[in-house]
Amino acid sequence: xxxxxxxxxxxxxxxxxxxxxxxxxxxxxxxxxxxxxxxxxxxxxxxxxxxxxxxxxxxxxxxxxxxxxxxxxxxxxxxxxxxxxxxxxxxxxxxxxxxxxxxxxxxxxxxxxxxxxxxxxxxxxxxxxxxxxxxxxxxxxxxxxxxxxxxxxxxxxxxxxxxxxxxxxxxxxxxxxxxxxxxxxxxxxxxxxxxxxxxxxxxxxxxxxxxxxxxxxxxxxxxxxxxxxxxxxxxxxxxxxxxxxxxxxxxxxxxxxxxxxxxxxxxxxxxxxxxxxxxxxxxxxxxxxxxxxxxxxxxxxxxxxxxxxxxxxxxxxxxxxxxxxxxxxxxxxxxxxxxxxxxxxxxxxxxxxxxxxxxxxxxxxxxxxxxxxxxxxxxxxxxxxxxxxxxxxxxxxxxxxxxxxxxxxxxxxxxxxxxxxxxxxxxxxxxxxxxxxxxxxxxxxxxxxxxxxxxxxxxxxxxxxxxxxxxxxxxxxxxxxxxxxxxxxxxxxxxxxxxxxxxxxxxxxx
Amino acid sequence: xxxxxxxxxxxxxxxxxxxxxxxxxxxxxxxxxxxxxxxxxxxxxxxxxxxxxxxxxxxxxxxxxxxxxxxxxxxxxxxxxxxxxxxxxxxxxxxxxxxxxxxxxxxxxxxxxxxxxxxxxxxxxxxxxxxxxxxxxxxxxxxxxxxxxxxxxxxxxxxxxxxxxxxxxxxxxxxxxxxxxxxxxxxxxxxxxxxxxxxxxxxxxxxxxxxxxxxxxxxxxxxxxxxxxxxxxxxxxxxxxxxxxxxxxxxxxxxxxxxxxxxxxxxxxxxxxxxxxxxxxxxxxxxxxxxxxxxxxxxxxxxxxxxxxxxxxxxxxxxxxxxxxxxxx
Numbered sequence: 001x002x003x004x005x006x007x008x009x010x011x012x013x014x015x016x017x018x019x020x021x022x023x024x025x026x027x028x029x030x031x032x033x034x035x036x037x038x039x040x041x042x043x044x045x046x047x048x049x050x051x052x053x054x055x056x057x058x059x060x061x062x063x064x065x066x067x068x069x070x071x072x073x074x075x076x077x078x079x080x081x082x083x084x085x086x087x088x089x090x091x092x093x094x095x096x097x098x099x100x101x102x103x104x105x106x107x108x109x110x111x112x113x114x115x116x117x118x119x120x121x122x123x124x125x126x127x128x129x130x131x132x133x134x135x136x137x138x139x140x141x142x143x144x145x146x147x148x149x150x151x152x153x154x155x156x157x158x159x160x161x162x163x164x165x166x167x168x169x170x171x172x173x174x175x176x177x178x179x180x181x182x183x184x185x186x187x188x189x190x191x192x193x194x195x196x197x198x199x200x201x202x203x204x205x206x207x208x209x210x211x212x213x214x215x216x217x218x219x220x221x222x223x224x225x226x227x228x229x230x231x232x233x234x235x236x237x238x239x240x241x242x243x244x245x246x247x248x249x250x251x252x253x254x255x256x257x258x259x260x261x262x263x264x265x266x267x268x269x270x271x272x273x274x275x276x277x278x279x280x281x282x283x284x285x286x287x288x289x290x291x292x293x294x295x296x297x298x299x300x301x302x303x304x305x306x307x308x309x310x311x312x313x314x315x316x317x318x319x320x321x322x323x324x325x326x327x328x329x330x331x332x333x334x335x336x337x338x339x340x341x342x343x344x345x346x347x348x349x350x351x352x353x354x355x356x357x358x359x360x361x362x363x364x365x366x367x368x369x370x371x372x373x374x375x376x377x378x379x380x381x382x383x384x385x386x387x388x389x390x391x392x393x394x395x396x397x398x399x400x401x402x403x404x405x406x407x408x409x410x411x412x413x414x415x416x417x418x419x420x421x422x423x424x425x426x427x428x429x430x431x432x433x434x435x436x437x438x439x440x441x442x443x444x445x446x447x448x449x450x451x452x453x454x455x456x457x458x459x460x461x462x463x464x465x466x467x468x469x470x471x472x473x474x475x476x477x478x479x480x481x482x483x484x485x486x487x488x489x490x491x492x493x494x495x496x497x498x499x500x501x502x503x504x505x506x507x508x509x510x
Numbered sequence: 511x512x513x514x515x516x517x518x519x520x521x522x523x524x525x526x527x528x529x530x531x532x533x534x535x536x537x538x539x540x541x542x543x544x545x546x547x548x549x550x551x552x553x554x555x556x557x558x559x560x561x562x563x564x565x566x567x568x569x570x571x572x573x574x575x576x577x578x579x580x581x582x583x584x585x586x587x588x589x590x591x592x593x594x595x596x597x598x599x600x601x602x603x604x605x606x607x608x609x610x611x612x613x614x615x616x617x618x619x620x621x622x623x624x625x626x627x628x629x630x631x632x633x634x635x636x637x638x639x640x641x642x643x644x645x646x647x648x649x650x651x652x653x654x655x656x657x658x659x660x661x662x663x664x665x666x667x668x669x670x671x672x673x674x675x676x677x678x679x680x681x682x683x684x685x686x687x688x689x690x691x692x693x694x695x696x697x698x699x700x701x702x703x704x705x706x707x708x709x710x711x712x713x714x715x716x717x718x719x720x721x722x723x724x725x726x727x728x729x730x731x732x733x734x735x736x737x738x739x740x741x742x743x744x745x746x747x748x749x750x751x752x753x754x755x756x757x758x759x760x761x762x763x764x765x766x767x768x769x770x771x772x773x774x775x776x777x778x779x780x781x782x783x784x785x786x787x788x789x790x791x792x793x794x795x796x797x798x799x800x801x802x803x804x805x806x807x808x809x810x811x812x813x814x815x816x817x818x819x820x821x822x823x824x825x826x827x828x829x830x831x832x833x834x835x836x837x838x839x
Contacts, residue, residue, distance in 0.1 A: 207802045210811035225833055356833075373597045373627045377658075396833025398801030467823040489812075500816030504802075508829050 011099040014113045015091040018129040020342035023136025030095035035071030043076030046084030056093040063122035087127035090116035103172040113137040114146035122168045126150035128262040134158035153269030196241040200413040204404030211395035217424035218439035218484030221350040226397030232353040241414035250305045275306030281315040303348035313352035314382040328390040393505040424487035439484045451479040460496045571696040575675035582671035590620040592698035594712045595629025595705040601828040602836045603705035608636035613755030615641030629704045647674040648690035649682035691715040700725035706740030727752045732797045799834035
């Protein structure tokens with residue numbers, strides 16, 4: 001048993017709370033005084049935080065301290081910010097230990113933030129939201145942040161000293177200067193082992209492959225229509241293999257969102273793989289858009305900078321699909337609840353599949369479709385016009401032909417496709433003067449500026465507008481896709497052949 | 511304000527009193543008042559068998575209606591041709607119906623059809639671009655069915671006529687449609703079936719046409735096409751085979767060669783715009799709806815896709831909502 005030092009009645013420890021995906025500073029004040037022994041937590045603490053009292057007491061005892069009988073009051077300030085996460089365990093435990101005079105903190109460590117959940121043994125376990133909290137600490141001018149060991153890599157990305165600790169004693173020994181812990185020097189090397197599904201598994205399907213390549217190159221939203229078993233989902237799942245790696249900025253944005261949802265809790269540092277989210281069609285609106293209590297990002301935001309894959313898109317309820325419209329336009333979701341309105345990023349590439357009819361085989365040569373015209377109509381109208389308007393590329397996927405099934409020749413692997421995509425992307429980045437914007441993001445002004453046509457091409461477009469009865473929006477879409485086709489071909493100007501190929505990707509409504 | 515004697519009622523409806531009594535319509539004065547006001551509001555007119563405006567061809571069928579409700583003009587001296595077919599038409603079938611109806615209308619023939627989805631709608635659309643068309647409904651004229659043809663029905667009413675034997679506010683019940691088909695046949699001099707599956711309402715119209723002594727004409731489709739099985743059966747049974755509007759006109763025994771002289775130049779001009787590779791590609795595309803994938807085959811997708819757009823713009827191929835492609839010419 002360790003004896004207590006001179007009692008310091010009031011102590012302050014800094015920590016933070018995540019609201020949405022942004023961290024905010026929280027000061028944990030601990031005061032102990034003579035009175036009825038016990039611990040009282042104030043400052044809008046949620047259930048998980050209120051339980052901290054019991055955990056902290058046992059954790060301190062099991063770490064080898066004798067707790068003198070004192071009345072302890074813990075205040076989490078500011079008091080109007082709801083605090084629900086269990087990462088206040090560590091700051092509370094440290095605050096109590098300091099306040100009871102069990103250990104003394106050096107002045108130079110006053111400005112360290114700390115986060116971590118403690119177990120009854122005194123060990124510190126990992127938490128959600130390490131990156132947003134570390135970023136907030138850096139912004140608030142903290143000298144460093146004490147985190148659970150598993151969260152250290154992730155917190156490093158914020159660019160301030162990170163002190164990884166395994167239990168309460170380590171943290172206290174560090175703060176008292178008795179045992180220094182060096183901040184890890186650099187970020188752990190980014191894992192480059194990409195074990196993604198490869199396009200070489202896909203035989204035949206030349207038009208669909210090409211459509212996916214164009215979609216990937218310009219980051220256009222894509223809808224594949226085809227009978228069951230034609231390989232729509234198989235191709236969609238291989239899309240990540242032809243998307244360029246994320247830049248550091250992108251990785252930071254993505255990790256921020258995923259960190260809140262606990263994906264990085266087990267360690268591994270920044271998320272470096274582009275997200276690929278494939279929610280099932282029974283997902284709730286809150287699960288898709290974000291919501292819950294506390295407000296957390298949904299699938300749309302988890303797909304930020306990555307892919308949102310909606311398999312059997314027509315099966316998603318009409319209300320769910322309607323919620324996609326605004327994020328597809330503004331690239332973010334704003335969720336307003338009583339007293340709180342949060343904005344999450346949601347800049348994803350949408351890829352959807354659907355069957356040609358409720359029966360599944362309309363237009364297939366093997367099976368006869370028995371759907372009535374009314375039923376077909378109803379099925380097609382599930383994807384509303386405004387939603388289809390935001391999908392640039394539409395492609396019909398056919399069932400494999402016999403000669404394709406028997407074909408032994410290996411199909412083109414993903415890395416060749418990726419090389420072309422990267423080249424096309426670089427052209428777009430140079431043109432749009434941004435490392436994140438692509439042809440699909442062009443606004444009408446940019447479309448006019450970057451898709452200038454020679455007079456002959458213009459005449460062809462005129463014929464196409466009439467012949468394909470294109471709306472103004474449809475024409476813009478055609479030009480954007482044509483721009484990507486031209487980028488893939490390495491062409492400076494959009495030519496007739498590029499427009500003509502792009503026209504094959506338009507939506508046809510009967 | 512109205513007493514409900516059959517005489518007054520029949521006068522107000524401009525009906526022969528005997529016909530009115532035999533029509534089994536029994537209305538209270540209040541009901542009558544409401545109905546007449548509704549007719550006035552909706553612009554629906556009534557013509558009875560006693561009126562000389564009543565279409566003459568309809569008089570000599572077995573069970574003509576006592577009265578016809580209509581919007582538009584039903585005065586018409588020229589010949590009328592019914593064009594009907596599958597509601598689940600192929601894009602190629604729709605294109606053929608549209609084109610033939612256009613040429614018939616241009617030649618001064620009234621195209622009669624049923625405003626249904628598929629071939630019927632295409633026939634009305636095609637005829638509206640050049641002349642007059644009549645649509646016969648299986649519901650009251652104020653209850654357009656299918657609803658998506660509401661705009662089309664307005665055009666038909668302004669350029670031709672919407673007709674029905676059912677009073678306003680009658681719902682489109684299934685049993686009304688075979689009876690409606692009897693009117694389509696009865697109002698026409700010949701009946702053309704563009705696409706009909708093995709069991710299709712269009713075949714009912716063909717049966718009525720035989721009963722009414724009208725010419726039955728059928729457009730053949732691809733040999734294996736399920737959408738044309740009914741047409742092929744009719745042809746086996748002796749229906750006239752038509753592949754163009756001229757064939758229909760010839761079957762009617764009229765001479766419209768003057769009006770048709772300017773036609774049939776379309777095919778030549780649209781093919782001329784296509785380069786050799788495009789024509790070669792066209793030859794590999796079947797008339798049945800085919801997936802893009804089998805058209806591309808082993809070729810490089812980027813070489814085929816732009817050419818398909820050219821062929822589409824030239825009206826040589828067509829793509830349906832599901833993305834399947836079929837050849838038109």
